[in-house]
Amino acid sequence: MSRLLLISFAVTVCIISGIEAEPIKVPVSTRYITTAITTIGQGVEKTFIAALCQQFSGETINATLLLNNNPSWDVPSGVVYYYIVDDPAKTQKDALCNNTDKAGVPGPYCIIQKWSSTKDMYLKARAGDVSGISFSIDIDIQKNAKKGIVKDHKTYAAPGFTNSSTSRLHLKVDTEYLTEIVTVETSQRLAYKKEALLEITFCPNPFTTLDYKINSIIYGTDGISSYAQYICEKLPCQVDNPDVVGSNGKQVPNNIVTLTTQSGQYSHIYVLVVCWSGQYYPTPSPGNFYGEFQYSGSLMRESP
Incomplete structure (x- = not known):
């Protein structure tokens, strides 16, 4: 990657x-994406972090996970199960959304109607019982339009972020920060x-x-x-x-x-x-x- x-x-x-x-x-449309294809082994777990800086409270979160070699989400061909939380210590029981339906069948989407947290977003993914599953992630946040130009603003630092440019965070192999991009719609x-x-x-x-x-x-x-x-x-x-x-x-x-x-x-x-x-x-x-x-x-x- x-x-x-x-x-x-x-x-x-x-x-x-x-x-x-x-x-x-x-x-405007704000998105958090992977910039390279992710491939994980059978049953492997990985966490993807979207640094939000307290900017999106009240917005709708639309997460999509694309299976590059299995667009129809055929389970025997290899799928990914995932859920979203606002704290790395939280588990599936605390999920704000997940990509399975009531019958437990997985699909590409996970939607949070209203993001109410001031913390960062954590997408926790686990590969199914098939080896070498490849995928990419696209999380779309639709920002509400506001009148005029905002002249007063706040700058937030992500949790645990220090102001030292020489201090590098060595992420674990099972953790990745997503890319944040913005465009006009x-x-x-x-x-x-x-x-x-x-x-x-x-x-x-x-x-x-x-x-x-x-x-x-x-x-x-x-x-x-x-x-x-x-x-x-x-x-x-x-x-x-x-x-x-x-x-x-x-x-x-x-x-x-x-x-x-x-x-x-x-x-x-x-x-x-x-x-x-x-x-x-x-x-x-x-x-x-x-x-x-x-x-x-x-x-x-x-x-x-």
Whole structure:
């Protein structure tokens, strides 16, 4: 498995169409995933951790485990039994959800209608009585939309996380931190030379420590638009503003900015997106060019 773990981000994303416009709410999707295929032996157990940083209380959790060689979940072909808890010491009797039905038949899904804990999430998996079962995990959290841009925020540390970038957590072979990623749910339309503002908070964990780099990617989804981006630590986030800590002013369809830190400096950022081309729409009059974009943010462990 790759030793680079992406984690990144989860919070409120707002779009501003032009400086004079009011912020527009844009729903975001936060996911915790495996970044490589996991293969475990007969009856082997493994725990997967999603570092939540107290951000998702009240949200619905949709966990999916994909069996790469057994999409129909035929038990003789090899399945995985799993459940979710909010404490590593808890067992199946404390499960907030599990992937078996009333008859005990396993399937891919485990749903928690309302996550009420302020702790991290632990997905505990056990392979069935078949050797060499391969799978991947995707946990989706739908964040409720909030009005406006959140200017006051809290930065949380995962339980047991220290601020020493030289302190490495040597995880057991049966434990793995999941990658946290965030995107806007659907492609966003932005007019030529107008701006979109995204607010993002990170959740570093004991595996990544504070020695990480951030990849921030804006990409056009219409095949005709291009974008520049600017990253700030605080508002106002504007082009040529002293608070810009990273930027890529090239007007390209796939715009990437990478930040590096050894101190966890960039735990909360704002990403300013500027549209530079797009499809021409004659209405509403007098017409304008509009681009459509998506966003992907990730936090990577800087070194093994």
